[in-house]
Amino acid sequence: MKKRNLIISLICIICxxxxxxxxxKHRKIISEWNKYELSEDxxxxxxxxxxxxxxxxxxKDIDIMxxxxxxxxxxxxxxxxxxIPSKDILNSIKYIEYIDSEEATFRPxxxxxxxxxxILFKEGKALDVTYDVKYRIENQPEKSGINDFRYTLVKNxxxxxxxxxxxx
Numbered sequence: 001m002k003k004r005n006l007i008i009s010l011i012c013i014i015c016x017x018x019x020x021x022x023x024x025k026h027r028k029i030i031s032e033w034n035k036y037e038l039s040e041d042x043x044x045x046x047x048x049x050x051x052x053x054x055x056x057x058x059x060k061d062i063d064i065m066x067x068x069x070x071x072x073x074x075x076x077x078x079x080x081x082x083x084i085p086s087k088d089i090l091n092s093i094k095y096i097e098y099i100d101s102e103e104a105t106f107r108p109x110x111x112x113x114x115x116x117x118x119i120l121f122k123e124g125k126a127l128d129v130t131y132d133v134k135y136r137i138e139n140q141p142e143k144s145g146i147n148d149f150r151y152t153l154v155k156n157x158x159x160x161x162x163x164x165x166x167x168x
Contacts, residue, residue: 043067043160046125046153047101053163054098054131060090070154070162072119094134099146101127109152109164121164124154 042048049068056064065084104126111119129151134144153161 043162046127046161049153049161049163050101050127050129050151051098054096054129057085057090057093058096068163070156070164092136092140094136096131096133099130099132101129104128104150106152109154111164121154124152124164125161126150126152 038052042052053065053068056062056068062084069084106124106126109121109124111121113119127150128148130146130148132146133142138144150167151163152165154164156162
């Protein structure tokens with residue numbers, strides 16, 4: 001009986017250590033993110049926008065992620081196909097780290113307004129972004145490890161880059 005209780009206690013201690021390890025890592029990520037100061041012009045450089053967006057995903061900072069994404073009154077995102085990842089997806093990410101990004105060929109992006117009219121974005125950049133991601137559960141659309149993804153960013157009226165679509 002004592003041996004059984006000892007084994008159960010050891011298993012509980014080991015589980016607690018693993019849970020605390022993840023909690024400690026997440027607190028460390030949040031702490032590092034809070035120290036990260038954004039310059040006033042951070043969103044006037046497309047590469048910096050992607051770096052901030054991925055670091056915000058890592059810290060699960062939805063407010064900063066929203067600042068990186070293009071929004072427009074009466075704009076229907078269904079035709080563009082980019083929005084902030086759901087909480088389930090964010091929670092499934094153990095960590096994500098920006099590695100690098102390279103410019104790709106930018107093609108104008110057309111979007112549809114809710115009133116049926118079109119809007120054409122002629123100024124912007126396409127970036128092939130490389131990042132390292134580790135998922136808690138391996139049943140994800142992409143594998144844990146180093147991945148590449150193409151993001152399209154457009155300039156808004158203030159000349160700031162915003163993510164408008166993503167894909168391969």
